[in-house]
Amino acid sequence: MSTDYQQAREALGARLRALRLGCPEGRLTGTQLARRLGWAHSKVYKLENGQQTATPEDLRAWADGVKQPDAYAELEGRLRGFESHIRSWxxxxxxxxxxxxxxxxxxxxxxxxxxxxxxxxxxxxxxxxxxxxxxxxxxxxxxxxxxxxxxxxxxxxxxxxxxxxxxxxxxxxxxxxxxxxxxxxxxxxxxxxxxxxxxxxxxxxxxxxxxxxxxxxxxxxxxxxxxxxxxxxxxxxxxxxxxxxxxxxxxxxxxxxxxxxxxxxxxxxxxxxxxxxxxx
Incomplete structure (x- = not known):
C-alpha cells in the first residue's frame, strides 16, 4: 500500500477518533460506540488506527453514532479523495x-x-x-x-x-x-x-x-x-x-x-x- 494512501487512511482514522471523543452527549469509549453501532470493538480500533478502509456506510453510521450527522459529508469527501488513487476491485x-x-x-x-x-x-x-x-x-x-x-x-x-x-x-x-x-x-x-x-x-x-x-x-x-x-x-x-x-x-x-x-x-x-x- 502506498505511503500517501496509508497516511490519508490514518488521518481519516484520527478524525473519526476526534469525533468520537467530541460526541455532544459526552465522550464515548470505543467499546460504547461499537455497542451502539452493533460492531465488534476491533472494527472501531482498526478504523481509528488506519488499519482498515472505511466504507461510505461505515462513515454514515459513525457520524450518526457520535451524534454529529453533519460530519458525514466531510468524512465521505476525505474517503473519496484518497480512494481516487487506490480503487478497490x-x-x-x-x-x-x-x-x-x-x-x-x-x-x-x-x-x-x-x-x-x-x-x-x-x-x-x-x-x-x-x-x-x-x-x-x-x-x-x-x-x-x-x-x-x-x-x-x-x-x-x-x-x-x-x-x-x-x-x-x-x-x-x-x-x-x-x-x-x-x-x-x-x-x-x-x-x-x-x-x-x-x-x-x-x-x-x-x-x-x-x-x-x-x-x-x-x-x-x-x-x-x-x-x-x-x-x-x-x-x-x-x-x-x-x-x-x-x-x-x-x-x-x-x-x-x-x-x-x-x-x-x-x-x-x-x-x-x-x-x-x-x-x-
Missing amino acids: RRQLAVGHLPVQENWNMEVARSRVIHAWEEAVVPGMLQTAEYARHLFLRYADLHGTKRDTEEAVRARLKRQSWLYEPGRMFRVLVWEAALHALVCPPSALAAQLDRLTGIVGMDTVELGIVPLAVPLKIPAANGFWVMDDRLVITEDWHAEMWLDDRDSVMTYTRVWKLLRESAVFGAEAQRVISRVRQAL
Whole structure:
C-alpha cells in the first residue's frame, strides 16, 4: 500500500477518533460506540488506527453514532479523495465490469500518447472480443461480482477505435510469457495471436515483444499504463491504482524505457509471435 494512501487512511482514522471523543452527549469509549453501532470493538480500533478502509456506510453510521450527522459529508469527501488513487476491485466491481471500462474509455480518450507494459495478458487495447470475454469471466469469478460480460467486452472494444485516430500513438511492450498464457481456450489464444501479428506495422502502434530468453534490465513486474505524462494506471489483485504525482509518473516512465531495451520490434516481433502461434 502506498505511503500517501496509508497516511490519508490514518488521518481519516484520527478524525473519526476526534469525533468520537467530541460526541455532544459526552465522550464515548470505543467499546460504547461499537455497542451502539452493533460492531465488534476491533472494527472501531482498526478504523481509528488506519488499519482498515472505511466504507461510505461505515462513515454514515459513525457520524450518526457520535451524534454529529453533519460530519458525514466531510468524512465521505476525505474517503473519496484518497480512494481516487487506490480503487478497490471489490467496490469498483460491485455493479459489474462495465463502469470500470467506461472510466478507462474516458481516460484513453483524453490521451495522445500511451506507454503500456503487460507481463501476463495481451493489452486490452489489442484484445479480440473472445479473449477479452474469457478474462472478464475469470475476474468475475475471482471477485464474485456481477457478470456483465458482453457489455464490458463491447466497452473495451469501443476503446480500440482510438488506435485509428490521427495524432495518437500507442507504445506498448508485452512480455512473451503473456503470449503463452492459456487464460482462454487455445483457439481463442490463436486468434488473439493472429490479431497481434496484424497489429505490427500500424502507424499508431509501436508493439514491442520482450522475449523470454533475453536479459532484462529490471524484473518484469506488474503491468502498467502511462497516459501522456500525467497519469499512471496499474493494478494488483486487490485494487487498481491511479497515480498522478510527478515522481510516480517519472518512475514508471523510467521502468518502461528499461523494459524497452530488451524488446524486439517489427519483423522480429512478428517472428516471436509466430513461433508461439505455431506451438499451439
